Amino acid sequence: MPPIAAPGDVVVDVQRAGVCGTDIELFSGEMQYLVDGVTTFPIRIGHEWMGTVVAVGDGVERRWIGRRVTGDTMLGCGVCHRCRRGQQWVCEFRGELGVRDGQPGALAEQVSVPVSSLRELPDTVDDVLGALVEPGGNALRAVQAAALQRGDRALVLGPGTIGLLVAMFARAAGAEVHLMGRSERSLSFARSLGFDGVWAEDELPEMAWDAVIDSSNAAQLPARALDLVEPGKRVVYVGLAGSPSLLDTRTLALKDVTAVGILSASPG
Structure with missing residues (x-):
């Protein structure tokens, strides 16, 4: 089913997505997260991506619609002491887009992500380079x-x-x-x-x-x-x-x- 923008989220039409070594390890079953139990199959991979915002959820400014964006892979809980000091990428409770459970990745026509994770791409950064930002x-x-x-x-x-x-x-x-x-x-x-x-x-x-x-x-x-x-x-x-x-x-x-x-x- 196509994603629906939850409150605080946007839906992006994916235009470019990369395949990382982590994706290969998830495909082969060698990824350490599978051993640790923070990732289980089935999972949709894809965390190097860019696209255009096509829908926004409650609480998100409509100005995002039509913007070319990429986004952060690491999605912190936002409330723990690591997130509060601005280090959400090492949050114990973080999601990881296309890597950890509960965060379907961008190897799809569309992906839903928190607006807080977005980075707008300037016109000088083309689509391929946009997917290389991560x-x-x-x-x-x-x-x-x-x-x-x-x-x-x-x-x-x-x-x-x-x-x-x-x-x-x-x-x-x-x-x-x-x-x-x-x-x-x-x-x-x-x-x-x-x-x-x-x-x-x-x-x-x-x-x-x-x-x-x-x-x-x-x-x-x-x-x-x-x-x-x-x-x-x-x-x-x-x-x-x-x-x-x-x-x-x-x-x-x-x-x-x-x-x-x-x-x-x-x-x-």
Whole structure:
């Protein structure tokens, strides 16, 4: 059935939607939320999207109708202490559009979302880029967490969509950007974007890395990131492996490294 706009919600005609690694894990049954019980089948996926508002619920201004929008994936409860301090993306009771139970996603003709989650798209952002705002927000936050200075050398592990977006934001910040990956197809595509170095894991040169950003799904790479980064610098973890990743905190402490985890595009 077509969605109906509940009070505080809008209905959006979806025009573009992306397929994320999380969606693939939900499809294959490997997603950790399925193990934790916060997600159960059936579920409609899709959390990277854009579209046009076509209906509004009670309490929503009609000015939203006809607006091109995208929206936040993380839908906090709005009343807990984390939401009240503006961190709804880590709300214990949050919904996640197309990811957690009770929030059908945007891989459909229409999707219903809270108006509070909307972001209006300017005309300069086309439909495809509009659907890339959500993964772009994750990538932007990862680069901000790396605290790069102009001229720093950054290494991005995993040249998938998030990794390439991370690399582009890091390059825009003035860093010398290298990527490391496994698939020759992804490495070739990354080279076509003109980065300073694109390497297979066994070809990575010995360099001083001012920041290492792990955007991969490989369980062994978080520890490798810590080994590679310069003492006193930063590692950022935005990728998620399908099995536990182990870090030696002695290395973290003895190298005086700052490690940052990134969940969600919300603040970005």
